[in-house]
Amino acid sequence: MQQISKQPGFELGQIVATPGALAALKKAGQQPGEFLTRHVNRE
Numbered sequence: 001m002q003q004i005s006k007q008p009g010f011e012l013g014q015i016v017a018t019p020g021a022l023a024a025l026k027k028a029g030q031q032p033g034e035f036l037t038r039h040v041n042r043e
Contacts, residue, residue: 008040008041009040009041009042010040012036012040015032015036017032
């Protein structure tokens, strides 16, 4: 399957996360970048 390259929908500004959000990501075994990428690509 061929991947289509997308242009970001917008530029990200300052990225911050609360300690609780980081703890939840760690507990779930996920990385913040996964969500940032989906957000900026409007997925």
